[in-house]
Every structure is written in C-alpha cells, then in structure tokens.
Amino acid sequence: MDIQSCVEVCNEWDIVSARQLGRNMAKELGFGNVDQARITTAISELARNIYLYAGSGKICLEPVEQMGRKGLRIIAVDNGPGIRDIRKVMEDGYTTSGGLGAGLPGVKRLMDEFTIDSTINSGTEILATKWLR
Amino acid sequence: MRIPILKLHEYLLITIQVELDDQTALQFQEDLLNKIHDTGAKGVVIDLTSVDMIDSFIAKVLGDVVRMSKLMGAQVVLTGIQPAVAITLIDLGISMREVPTALDLEQGLDKLQLELEG
Amino acid sequence: MNAAIIDMILNKRMEIDGLWSEEIADYKSTNRAITPYMREQLNNEFLSLLFNHISQGDISADGTLERFFDKVLRANMPLEYLTQGLQSFRRIVLEIITEEDIQKDAAFETYREVDRWMDPILNSVVENSSRLWERTVSIQKSALLELSAPLIPVFQHISVMPLIGTIDTERAKLIMENLLEGVIQYRSQVVLIDITGVPVVDTMVAHHIIQAADAVRLLGSTCILVGIRPEIAQTIVSLGIDLSLFPTKSTLQKGMAKALEITNQQIVNEK
Structure with a gap:
C-alpha cells in the first residue's frame, strides 16, 4: 500500500482529476463520507493554489501508517515563486487572487497534520495528512 | 459542459448533477445571469443534492451568483447541500450566512414564494 | 547483593x-x-x-x-x-x-x-x-x-438534540455529523439544540455551537439554541461571544413554541 499516485497540475482540468483521485483513494482506505469530502476539498484547494500561483506542479497522494494508525497524505509540490510571508497566507481571509482567502488555513483545518515549506524563487512543498478515525 | 437551466413560471430551476470544474462553474454563472435577463425571472432555486464537494472557489462563484442575481432582481435559494459538504465549508471558514438555503427543491420554492409575497 | x-x-x-x-x-x-x-x-x-x-x-x-x-x-x-x-x-x-x-x-x-x-x-x-x-x-x-448526541424527531419538521456533558473538539465533530445526518434523515426544518446539560460554555464550546448552527443553516434548516441558564448567558456576554445570528431561548419549552411558529404548526387542545 505504499504506492504513491501523482497528478501533474498544469490546467484547471487537472484540479478535477487530482480531487477525483483523492476521493477514490480516500474511499478505498475506508474514510467516511465526511472525511472523503474533507480530503477532496483540501486537494482541490492545494491544486488550485499550484495552478494559480505557480503555474504548474504536482499533487501526490500516498497511504501512510504510523503507530498503528492509517492515513492519507497529500503532497503538493511546485517550482513556483515560493511564498514570501507564510504567516500571512495562513491568515483567514488573506488573498492575492480575489478569492475567499480560505485556502491554506482552510486546508489546515480540513486535515489533521499540515506542514508548509517554501523557498523564494524555488518552490513550495506542502504536506497534509488525514488519519482514519 | 453546460448546466441546463429550466424555467417554471416566474422561477428558474437548476439541478447541478455534474462535478463542477472551474470553467463549468463560471459558464453557469454567465448563463444564469443571461437567463434571468431574458426571462425576467423573480426567483431561482439551485439544487446541490448531487454535489459532493464545494471548495472555496466554487463557494465564491455560488456566493457571487446569488449577489449578482439579486442585483438583477432575482432571489436565489440554494437547496440540498449535503452534510459532508456543509461540514467542509464550515472547516474552510465559509458559512455563506447571506445566502438563503432550504432542505430540498420543494421547500426552496416555498421559501421563494414566501419571500416574494412578503 | x-x-x-x-x-x-x-x-x-x-x-x-x-x-x-x-x-x-x-x-x-x-x-x-x-x-x-x-x-x-x-x-x-x-x-x-x-x-x-x-x-x-x-x-x-x-x-x-x-x-x-x-x-x-x-x-x-x-x-x-x-x-x-x-x-x-x-x-x-x-x-x-x-x-x-x-x-x-x-x-x-x-x-x-x-x-x-x-x-x-x-x-x-x-x-x-x-x-x-x-x-x-x-x-x-x-x-x-459513545455518549453520543442523538437527534430526536419530535413533531413533523422539528427535532431536538439534547447535549449533555463537556464538549471537546472531538465530540463536537461527532455532534455536528449526527446533527446534520439527522436533519437530512428527518427532513427537519427546525432543530433545537438544548445545552441545559452542558456545564460550561466557554469560547471554544460556543465556537463549536456556532459552527454547528451555521452548518445546519447551510443545509436549509434553522437552529434554535435552548437551555441557556443565567450563568451561561453571563459568560457568553462577558466573553464577547456573538450568538445573535440565530435564535436562542431560555427553555426547551419556549424554543419549541418558536419552532412550531416557524413551521406553521399549532398544538390544539381537543375536548
């Protein structure tokens, strides 16, 4: 079960494929209805960020296991401009694109674990994990 | 892909049954506003029973379409939002407090009737 | 040794x-x-x-x-x-x-x-x-x-969820899911959340309740918060929590009267 599945994100349609992959994997791993929606939505937000701010990148999904718990990890990687002020993008309502500014802080709330690693002019990597209840 | 918009007396009915991608959502926004303009509809019910995910982008498009329609004189009610969808919206911090909602199409129509009479 | x-x-x-x-x-x-x-x-x-x-x-x-x-x-x-x-x-x-x-x-x-x-x-x-x-x-x-919070259908379109005990984040999630699934199952237009049995309402608990009420509203139903004891009203206001967005009543009885009014129903005395 340690196979990673990835979707390249270059256009709007890829956002749909990424979240469909996420829903299927979440269902297969045994996540409930609500958590499936949480995971799918988180993937959608992350994929859209890649498309909007980096132009291209990829979303990878992998089943994880830690101390007897099973879960699903989303890895969102891009080689875009990076995030200048991470604290700022984690604030509710902060947006540079005219959106609702719910994206990253929202993803953090949707998932159980969330880490963000960004370097200016080299890219961003976000890891977000949801554990099976 | 286009989402069909049905006319019923002075109302417009839309049942979204496809996975909403960004383009479809924006196209729908445009189509609906045109339809309101063409028909002079007073009320709109958008049924989301079959929608299993609403992210912040789609939430914004829906919120916008409600406000835009209102500017054109049509009251919009969203119906059939699923529990899992509602929970993710709340997690995202989106409560759409200004958007009228109802449990199903029928109650959505009742609500419109009540608001348009009152 | x-x-x-x-x-x-x-x-x-x-x-x-x-x-x-x-x-x-x-x-x-x-x-x-x-x-x-x-x-x-x-x-x-x-x-x-x-x-x-x-x-x-x-x-x-x-x-x-x-x-x-x-x-x-x-x-x-x-x-x-x-x-x-x-x-x-x-x-x-x-x-x-x-x-x-x-x-x-x-x-x-x-x-x-x-x-x-x-x-x-x-x-x-x-x-x-x-x-x-x-x-x-x-x-x-x-x-x-396991002491979950059941949603109890009382009248047509009206359900009650009595909450008992302390509410933490994990329990709040469970309560929210039960509440929303119940609203759909019973097609409840009004849900009364009774917090008589909740010992302390702090900012966190209030936040969970507000979220639940918001989610219920998204489904197209109305949430009425009942069972607000004087000391809870005091803490809510002194903590600066805004509950004005949805109706609140002091007792389940008053809440029920309001719920009947919203759903256009009446209890009639027959001889």
Missing part, C-alpha cells in the same frame, strides 16, 4: 513479617467483599514476593510484579497499600540490619544496597500505575464519545 546481608534478612523473616503486617494493617479495601482472610493472603503474597526479590533476584521485570499489582487493584486496595508496603519493608529491613551491624561504613554500604535493591520495584509500581491510569483515561474517553 551481599550474600551475608541476604542471609541475615532471610533469617529474620518471621520478625520482619510481624512488624510489617502491623504497619500496613490500616490499609483496607473499599470493597466489602474482601474478607480479612483474603487480606491476609494478599499480605502474605506481597511479602513472599519481596523475599523472592531478595533471594532469587530482580522480580521487577519478569511480570510477577505486574500480576500482583493487578490483583491488588482488582481487590480495590488503595495504591498506598503498595507504596507504604514497600516503604515499611525497607524501613524494617534497615532497622533490623543496622541493629546487627553497627560498624559505621558497613551500615552505610548496607543502606545503599537496600535502597538500590528497592528502586526497581518502586519504579515498576509507578510505571504500572501510570500505565493503568492512561488505560483508564483512554477507556473513559471512548466511553464519553
């Missing part, structure tokens, strides 16, 4: 037994089914364990101690029975040894040996009790989760 000391302790077994039993006689079980005879058996086993520890080597790691520990707790004996039992044993042994051997540095050496020898047992007791404690906490936690 020094063989001479071990021999000395074993030779004094009777004496130690008498002194020790006297010291710990005060610790009684809270369970009345435990007879004095059973108590004596427990004491004997405790003491033999300690003597085995001296004569046959460390018993803190092979499970013997854990088994005895479990037995003591199943008999509803207080934890102090174990700790005091150990301390008394050490004290008595030291007293007896020092009576025999009065040389200063030898006494000091013996002291250290006995201490070192008791340490693993004491550690094991502490470890065991903390493990047991953790297990109890986790069992209680899942028991609390």
Whole structure:
C-alpha cells in the first residue's frame, strides 16, 4: 500500500482529476463520507493554489501508517515563486487572487497534520495528512 | 459542459448533477445571469443534492451568483447541500450566512414564494 | 547483593513479617467483599514476593510484579497499600540490619544496597500505575464519545438534540455529523439544540455551537439554541461571544413554541 499516485497540475482540468483521485483513494482506505469530502476539498484547494500561483506542479497522494494508525497524505509540490510571508497566507481571509482567502488555513483545518515549506524563487512543498478515525 | 437551466413560471430551476470544474462553474454563472435577463425571472432555486464537494472557489462563484442575481432582481435559494459538504465549508471558514438555503427543491420554492409575497 | 546481608534478612523473616503486617494493617479495601482472610493472603503474597526479590533476584521485570499489582487493584486496595508496603519493608529491613551491624561504613554500604535493591520495584509500581491510569483515561474517553448526541424527531419538521456533558473538539465533530445526518434523515426544518446539560460554555464550546448552527443553516434548516441558564448567558456576554445570528431561548419549552411558529404548526387542545 505504499504506492504513491501523482497528478501533474498544469490546467484547471487537472484540479478535477487530482480531487477525483483523492476521493477514490480516500474511499478505498475506508474514510467516511465526511472525511472523503474533507480530503477532496483540501486537494482541490492545494491544486488550485499550484495552478494559480505557480503555474504548474504536482499533487501526490500516498497511504501512510504510523503507530498503528492509517492515513492519507497529500503532497503538493511546485517550482513556483515560493511564498514570501507564510504567516500571512495562513491568515483567514488573506488573498492575492480575489478569492475567499480560505485556502491554506482552510486546508489546515480540513486535515489533521499540515506542514508548509517554501523557498523564494524555488518552490513550495506542502504536506497534509488525514488519519482514519 | 453546460448546466441546463429550466424555467417554471416566474422561477428558474437548476439541478447541478455534474462535478463542477472551474470553467463549468463560471459558464453557469454567465448563463444564469443571461437567463434571468431574458426571462425576467423573480426567483431561482439551485439544487446541490448531487454535489459532493464545494471548495472555496466554487463557494465564491455560488456566493457571487446569488449577489449578482439579486442585483438583477432575482432571489436565489440554494437547496440540498449535503452534510459532508456543509461540514467542509464550515472547516474552510465559509458559512455563506447571506445566502438563503432550504432542505430540498420543494421547500426552496416555498421559501421563494414566501419571500416574494412578503 | 551481599550474600551475608541476604542471609541475615532471610533469617529474620518471621520478625520482619510481624512488624510489617502491623504497619500496613490500616490499609483496607473499599470493597466489602474482601474478607480479612483474603487480606491476609494478599499480605502474605506481597511479602513472599519481596523475599523472592531478595533471594532469587530482580522480580521487577519478569511480570510477577505486574500480576500482583493487578490483583491488588482488582481487590480495590488503595495504591498506598503498595507504596507504604514497600516503604515499611525497607524501613524494617534497615532497622533490623543496622541493629546487627553497627560498624559505621558497613551500615552505610548496607543502606545503599537496600535502597538500590528497592528502586526497581518502586519504579515498576509507578510505571504500572501510570500505565493503568492512561488505560483508564483512554477507556473513559471512548466511553464519553459513545455518549453520543442523538437527534430526536419530535413533531413533523422539528427535532431536538439534547447535549449533555463537556464538549471537546472531538465530540463536537461527532455532534455536528449526527446533527446534520439527522436533519437530512428527518427532513427537519427546525432543530433545537438544548445545552441545559452542558456545564460550561466557554469560547471554544460556543465556537463549536456556532459552527454547528451555521452548518445546519447551510443545509436549509434553522437552529434554535435552548437551555441557556443565567450563568451561561453571563459568560457568553462577558466573553464577547456573538450568538445573535440565530435564535436562542431560555427553555426547551419556549424554543419549541418558536419552532412550531416557524413551521406553521399549532398544538390544539381537543375536548
């Protein structure tokens, strides 16, 4: 079960494929209805960020296991401009694109674990994990 | 892909049954506003029973379409939002407090009737 | 341990037994089914364990101690029975040894040996009790989760969810899911959330309730918060929590009247 599945994100349609992959994997791993929606939505937000701010990148999904718990990890990687002020993008309502500014802080709330690693002019990597209840 | 918009007396009915991608959502926004303009509809019910995910982008498009329609004189009610969808919206911090909602199409129509009479 | 000391302790077994039993006689079980005879058996086993520890080597790691520990707790004996039992044993042994051997540095050496020898047992007791404690906490936690919040359909289109007990984040999630699934299942236009049984409403609890009400509204139903006691009204306002977005009532009865009004229903008195 340690196979990673990835979707390249270059256009709007890829956002749909990424979240469909996420829903299927979440269902297969045994996540409930609500958590499936949480995971799918988180993937959608992350994929859209890649498309909007980096132009291209990829979303990878992998089943994880830690101390007897099973879960699903989303890895969102891009080689875009990076995030200048991470604290700022984690604030509710902060947006540079005219959106609702719910994206990253929202993803953090949707998932159980969330880490963000960004370097200016080299890219961003976000890891977000949801554990099976 | 286009989402069909049905006319019923002075109302417009839309049942979204496809996975909403960004383009479809924006196209729908445009189509609906045109339809309101063409028909002079007073009320709109958008049924989301079959929608299993609403992210912040789609939430914004829906919120916008409600406000835009209102500017054109049509009251919009969203119906059939699923529990899992509602929970993710709340997690995202989106409560759409200004958007009228109802449990199903029928109650959505009742609500419109009540608001348009009152 | 020094063989001479071990021999000395074993030779004094009777004496130690008498002194020790006297010291710990005060610790009684809270369970009345435990007879004095059973108590004596427990004491004997405790003491033999300690003597085995001296004569046959460390018993803190092979499970013997854990088994005895479990037995003591199943008999509803207080934890102090174990700790005091150990301390008394050490004290008595030291007293007896020092009576025999009065040389200063030898006494000091013996002291250290006995201490070192008791340490693993004491550690094991502490470890065991903390493990047991953790297990109890986790069992209680899942028991609390099972105390789920059911949504009860009362009249057509009206349901009630009584909340009882403390609400933490995990429970709030469960409550929210039950609430929303119930709204769909019973097609409830109005849900009354009764917080009479919630002891404390702080910012966090209020936040969870507001989220639940927002989610219920997204589904197209209305949430009425009832059971707001005076002290809860006071805390809500002094914490600056805004609950004005949805209707609140002091009692379930008043909330129900409002719910009937919203759904255009009436309770009629028939002769």
